[in-house]
Amino acid sequence: MHAYKGKFKTHWECSIVTPHTCRLTGVLGHHRNITSTFVAKKMYGVILDKMDYEPALIIRDIEQNFQYVISYAKSWRAKQKVFEMRFGTYEASYDNLPRMLEAIVQRNPGSAFDTYSVPSLSGGPSILLRAFFCIGACVRAFIYCLPVLCIDGTFLTGKYKGTILTAIGIDCNKQIVPIAFAFVENENTKSWY
Secondary structure (H helix, E strand, O other), X not given: OEEEEOXXXXXXXXXXXXXXXXXXXXXOOOOOOOOHHHHHHHHHHHHHHOOOOOHHHHHHHHHHHHOOOOOHXXXXXXXXXXXXXXXXXXXXXXXXXXXXXXXXXXXXXXXXXXXXXXXXXXXXXXXXXXEEEEOHHHHHHHHHEEEEEEXXXXXXXXXXXXEEEEEEEEEOOOOEEEEEEEEEOOOOHHHHO
């Protein structure tokens, strides 16, 4: 690049600009300004288009575009930040759950929900421990199902661990009808009750 400043001018003006294609041998393979936030902003559209985009592919893309290598941990954090930018944080989701269940109950007659929270030890907002809901239409459909109620639980694998408990009926066509769901801390007698 060649630039000059005129005699009576206050700014520089570029006269010759040639693209730079080589890389200096003494330059390090990493750069402190390539943070997980920077990577998340650059890869936002790519990751949202393909939600199972692996951190190894993020590393490859950053290396191709910026000629710097980032760590696996940084690429994983960048992917998590993209999800937070698009879907919000886990904390916000748990905070919105009671309001969302209230809206479901208002729009679906016969539906019910219940939440159980414990006060925070630090004096902050209460901690959601359990949530239960059932849709009124599914409860009414159970009248026409076989007199069998299947119950089961499965594990949550996100940031917050726990269990989803489900109660399912079976209709005369051998189709399943979900009756009720509960998000609990673990599978025990109290949470099933």
